[in-house]
Amino acid sequence: MEIGKVKLKNELVLAPMAGVNSLPFRLLCREAGAGLVSTAMVDVQGFLAKPEVFGQFLKEEAPLSIQLVTPDAKLAGAVAKKLERSCQLIDLNFGCPAGSATNTGRGAALLKDVGKVGEIVKSVSEAVKVPVTAKIRLGWKKIDAVEIGKACEKNGAAAVAVHARLFGEGYGIKSRWGEIKKVKDALSVPVIGNGDVWTGADAKRLLEATGCDGVMVGRAAVGDPDIFHRILHYFRTGEELALPSGKEKLEMFLKLLGLYRKHSLKERLGEVKKQAIWFSKGLVGGAEFRRRVSPLRSVEDVEALVNRTAQGAMN
Numbered sequence: 001m002e003i004g005k006v007k008l009k010n011e012l013v014l015a016p017m018a019g020v021n022s023l024p025f026r027l028l029c030r031e032a033g034a035g036l037v038s039t040a041m042v043d044v045q046g047f048l049a050k051p052e053v054f055g056q057f058l059k060e061e062a063p064l065s066i067q068l069v070t071p072d073a074k075l076a077g078a079v080a081k082k083l084e085r086s087c088q089l090i091d092l093n094f095g096c097p098a099g100s101a102t103n104t105g106r107g108a109a110l111l112k113d114v115g116k117v118g119e120i121v122k123s124v125s126e127a128v129k130v131p132v133t134a135k136i137r138l139g140w141k142k143i144d145a146v147e148i149g150k151a152c153e154k155n156g157a158a159a160v161a162v163h164a165r166l167f168g169e170g171y172g173i174k175s176r177w178g179e180i181k182k183v184k185d186a187l188s189v190p191v192i193g194n195g196d197v198w199t200g201a202d203a204k205r206l207l208e209a210t211g212c213d214g215v216m217v218g219r220a221a222v223g224d225p226d227i228f229h230r231i232l233h234y235f236r237t238g239e240e241l242a243l244p245s246g247k248e249k250l251e252m253f254l255k256l257l258g259l260y261r262k263h264s265l266k267e268r269l270g271e272v273k274k275q276a277i278w279f280s281k282g283l284v285g286g287a288e289f290r291r292r293v294s295p296l297r298s299v300e301d302v303e304a305l306v307n308r309t310a311q312g313a314m315n
């Protein structure tokens with residue numbers, strides 16, 4: 001897939017995920033084969049006040065997309081300009097449904113105002129040289145995805161990612177891939193389909209059902225970056241690889257810890273513990289492991305617990 005002048009080595013994209021997509025996690029997803037990784041959403045006002053909260057962005061992550069969230073078109077352009085040297089793409093969030101975002105007019109709240117979406121895309125596209133992309137939901141209360149997608153394209157978006165749910169729809173409702181196809185059919189820029197891809201077969205079906213150019217994977221990668229390797233293997237061979245065993249996932253987690261250490265992020269204990277909990281999903285004795293992680297006071301303690309657990313993991 002090619003987004004503007006940025007050539008990706010495949011069509012797999014790590015979805016932006018707040019609280020999940022730390023630098024070490026993004027590096028593991030790249031290593032597992034993701035063609036593009038994204039940061040969690042970066043609130044532009046928060047970034048201006050405390051940039052260090054949002055972590056580092058490294059050359060070795062490239063291609064990296066930094067996602068911005070704001071209703072302020074001018075500020076979006078200014079922050080995008082500050083960040084463009086740290087990434088290959090700037091993405092704009094028009095989909096976050098959390099009250100903390102929509103109550104202040106950010107994220108999915110923007111789906112109510114197509115003109116405003118266009119304004120933000122235009123401001124950022126004019127401010128930076130890197131390609132600008134938009135990540136949208138289907139609409140606020142009704143499906144407006146084609147109109148919103150067209151507004152993005154018209155105002156300079158080099159690609160549009162579609163998470164095929166309305167603002168108020170949770171994961172209990174299936175991602176409506178048919179609506180992704182409508183956006184794909186209406187736009188000339190690449191369209192990236194998103195929602196409910198858990199396996200190689202899912203990814204292939206999404207590509208075939210919608211004709212879209214890329215596949216964005218979110219929850220399936222949480223605690224399991226190897227999903228990208230499995231999907232690519234499926235694309236090549238038609239064979240669905242087995243899920244990693246609990247022991248393999250703990251080994252992957254130790255690798256993640258090594259990256260936290262390498263990039264001097266050991267102080268991010270809360271983040272490390274959350275990752276430990278996600279990586280322990282499916283582990284025999286996982287509930288006990290998770291109970292023991294919570295009270296730990298240092299990354300070294302987490303590492304020691306993981307090492308002990310990995311030695312005993314029989315699955």
Ligand SMILES: Cc1cc2nc3c(=O)[nH]c(=O)nc-3n(C[C@H](O)[C@H](O)[C@H](O)COP(=O)(O)O)c2cc1C
Binds near residue numbers: 041197219
């Ligand atoms: C923990 C979590 C955090 C998320 N944070 C963001 C975010 O920062 N920006 C965004 O555009 N979408 C965010 N999303 C939505 C995902 O990017 C994606 O659109 C959604 O999970 C559907 O894809 P999936 O079915 O592959 O998970 C988040 C999802 C999860 C589970």
